[in-house]
Amino acid sequence: MHATLRNAPHERFLRGLATSPKGTALRVGAEAVSYEELHELALRRAGALLASPTGPPRAVGVLAAKGIEAYAGILATLYTGAAVVPLHPDFPAVRTRRMLQASRVSVVLADDAGLSALAETELDLPVVAPGRTGGADSRFRMLPAEAGPALDAPRPARADDLAYVLFTSGSTGRPKGVPISHGSLDHYFRLMDGRYDFAPDDVFSQATEVNFDCAMFDLFCAWGAGAAVHAVPAQAYLDLPAFIAERKMTVWFSTPSAVALTRRRGGLRPDSMPTLRWSFFAGEALLCSDTDDWQAAAPGSAVENLYGPTELTITITGHRWSSELSPKQSVNGIVPIGTVHEGHDHLLLSEDGKASGKEGELCVTGPQMMAGYLNPADDAARFIDHSGRRWYRTGDRVRRLDNGELAYCGRLDAQVQVQGWRVELAEVDDAIRACDGVIDAATVTRPAGSGVELVVYYTGVPASPDVLARQLRQVLPSGLLPRQYHHLDAFPLNANRKVDRRKLAEQAAKG
Structure with missing residues (x-):
């Protein structure tokens, strides 16, 4: 027998279910589901995943846009005892295929966007696709969303069981798989409960994509308290204070880039976000000037820089x-x-x-x-x-x-943070060298708002930026595409006869 990990992620959801059964667990757009509804949905999806012809999964790929099914898929996977592998439908097919293979995913839960992405990987995996609305099912080994009986109850987790696998940038061009155990998360969320006073009437933002580990903070800090999670759409940043006010949001968490974006839209007026009582930033260096402005806009909020x-x-x-x-x-x-x-x-x-x-x-x-x-x-x-x-x-x-x-x-x-994404500059170099006519490449960063952006210098045959960007989109996420491309006959070298990246970075900073 193994002791129950009270702070394992799905155990926290069950705690929220007991606290706020009829309360909103999740809202995406205009659609909201209660704790009871999301629990029942996750049990049904878990039953379908366990009915896979390949047997009970050890890892499930959740390949879906930010919608109810993506969040239910995460919870359902945890209910089965398998590890969640959250994936982004907009990632290049080569990258998605590598991640699915590296994590040994044996079944995928997907929406329409995820199905299209999966088809491009050319992998033959069983798929659960609830609410399927389009495309040719013959491309996949489809499992009905009700393929098996609903799971009676979530399966308990042991400390050394994997909860999820996320991928970070690798210098060889191969993403690195990071497996996180239930034991690690149990310790983490116990500390979060001791540090913060989250309560059932809190409303949490969910601003990042679900394949970014900060999303786990949003979901399971909120659900452990019986609070609501609201997905933040891109259009919310057109007037973030209005969105926060309309949702009566009390807990905000994002990368620091959101501060500069909100400022550019005129949203950092003094006391423009009075409902916030907690504000968290992580994923990039947080500037004091940005924090001071955010604090003035959310004077009732305790602001924390998390690392x-x-x-x-x-x-x-x-x-x-x-x-x-x-x-x-x-x-x-x-x-x-x-x-x-x-x-x-x-x-x-x-x-x-x-x-x-x-x-x-x-x-x-x-x-x-x-x-x-x-x-x-x-x-x-x-x-x-x-x-x-x-x-x-x-x-x-x-x-x-x-x-x-x-x-x-x-x-x-040479590892940097770009809009919250960790990237090895060597990975970008490697991708550019694979472009037609390119002999060698050196990627540097330059300041941009509260973060950095990528600038590429390359040798070989000159090419238009559009041509290079189009090729890079096949292997790099859109957020990691360089902003500028500069052709050189030869790279400048330092005293050690190495490419003088400092000099290139200085040139890039000048524009």
Whole structure:
């Protein structure tokens, strides 16, 4: 017998079901479903997944746009005891195929957009497609949405069972699979419950795509409290204060890019978002100037900068903004990332591989650390043994402040955050080299709003930006497409005869 993990994701939904059975669990557009309705739907979808001819799944691909079925599919997969693999229908077919194969998905739950995406992968997988409205079913091994009897009750999860698998950018062009266990999530959500006072009358935003791990914060923090989750459509940013007011939203979570977007639309007026009581930002460096403006627009909101790579389960640190103190503690105008979560140890690793008391690469060990990547070959670059323990190397340089908190100083390598997406610049280089006529490529970043954007320099045959972008869309998500392309006869070299990326970045910054 195994003890129930009270804070495993689907156990949190069951807690919300007991607290608010008739209350709204989820709203997407004008459609809302109660906890009871979403629970029953998930049990039916779980029954269909378990009826797959390949047997009970160990991993289920949820390939659907942000709709009721996508969220129900996540919950249904957890109910079966399988790992969720959230996928984006707009991703290139090559990338989706690699992710499905790497995670060993044996059945897919899809909507119409997901079916179209799956067809392009040319994989032969059983598919559950509720509400199927178009396309030729002969392309797939279709399973009726009611293929099997509804599951009587969700299956319990053990600490070492996988809850979900997400993918981050890989330097070889192959996405890296990050498996997160129920035990890691159980620890994480226990800490979240202790830190925040979420309640049944809260209304949470769900601004990210479901294949971004911050979505798990939105869903299971809300559902653990019996609160409502509202998906945020792209058009909401045309007048975000109006959307927040209309939904009576109390909890906001997004990447910092949303601040600049809201500002450009004139939405950061003082007291323009009075209903918010919590505001969270993660996924990119959060600027003090942006935070100050957001705080003025949401004066009743506690604003927090959350930090954490996917490999450390959603977020691993947090800093609560103080208009008086935080700017004084910032480095390069970036809000501090705070302290590492309870139950974890961390060290700052200097360039010579020794522990530093003041500044270095942040390394973390503890219950939120994943056991390893899906492909063990990816582990060597990210894990180290130090003082007899295994640590995850974040690749981020941080500074220890006088109050013990950590301040973000930048990346140690060529991995960057673009609109919340982590990307290895080497992956973009690799994709561009595959374009017709390109010999070599060097991708750099330049400031753009509160984040960065990609600029490419390449050698070979000159090509129009449209031609290059069209080819890149076949292998890169749209959010990672470079903004500019510059042809060079040869790259500038530094004293070590390496491509002088610093010089290229300086050129890119000039426009």
